[in-house]
Amino acid sequence: MSYKRSFLMEERLADNRQRILKAARALVAEGGFNHASIAAVAASAGMSAGAIYRYFPSKSALFVEVLTSAIDHEIAILQAIVQGEGDVTARLRACVESFANRALEGPYLAYAFIAEPAEQEVDEARLLGRIRFGEVFKSLLIEGIEKREFPAQSIDIGAACIVGAFTEALVRPIAPRAKRDGRAELVEGIVAFCLRAVGAKIF
Template sequence: MAYRKTDTVEARLADNRKRILAAARTLVAEGGWPEAQVSHVAAAAGLATGSVYRYFPSKVDLFVEVLSTVSQREVDVIEAIAGSEDSPAQRLEAAVTTFVLRAMRNRRLAYALIAEPCEREIDEARLTYRHAISAQIMRIVRDGQACGAFRAGIDPSIAATVIVGGFMEGLIGPLSPLNADFAGADRDGGAVPALASQIAEVCCAAVAALPTPG
């Protein structure tokens, strides 16, 4: 009488869930939010539309999980940099450069997750990760102020927010699907590293201490 999920079934269910997430991510990475439709996801995952709702309570939940997974990885990367042993100036430079370079590796996805207009609830989920990134930058700023490498008298929270807004905005143009300048994949030695280092330089200067005169 009892029905208990076999390992086989359990595995298939888990696989379905993964495939749905992967399909959703791929669709966003290829066509942005306009492609992010439940029926498309289902088709791409080889399931019926209604089946998606056996794995995710709603479209928003599904895509928030996609966004969270990708974003959390970026937060982790920045956190590792923020917690490293390098000088605050080096850490700030590395955090910004790394973020820009990584975003440019998957432009369409990064554009969708960072800047493309989307549903309110997904947009709100973005804030979580922006805050998390900002918190790591703030930590670097605090450390820098403590050791005199960064100017005192600036609110670290404001500085971090401005820096995060700055490098995100610096990315948006190059990320935009409308912008063809960065379409070529000349990631190494090309325009992308130059962009990253320029953005990082401006961000670092925003908080750097003035060299002690004399």
């Protein structure tokens, strides 16, 4: 196996893997997990159904990865903001804005994030994702309370509520077949709600 051969090979394999994930993601965004059968994913990725199984051991595993990787990506962005500059209030605002804007741009993530999937394994991945999202906001809440930017409050509950609040406010606009308008006001409204909710002082 020459170097070049191996290199091209690996690249193609990685390509296929990504193509499958992308196709699966797109199908989930379009019609939910149930719309994304293995056959549909394969067709959309331009390969046979059997080929999927060279890259993923099962349908569950594929969709767990679809969900997890989307959430990973989202969380990495939020964590960069959390660890960035500025006071806690500003960073909380930035997190919500950032997530909301991306959700409105490419609606699939938030949609899948809320969706109840068929498979138990995917279900568990989704719950875990929600928890991980909560952690991000938990760290902000803790810091905000320490620095007296926010009043004392229940941290776990607050973090979950924030996630739920902006998620829900995005659900209708990002739902399949829904119009998306007035984005700026929407985002600003969500941010305002969250900042008030945590007791940020600017309001």
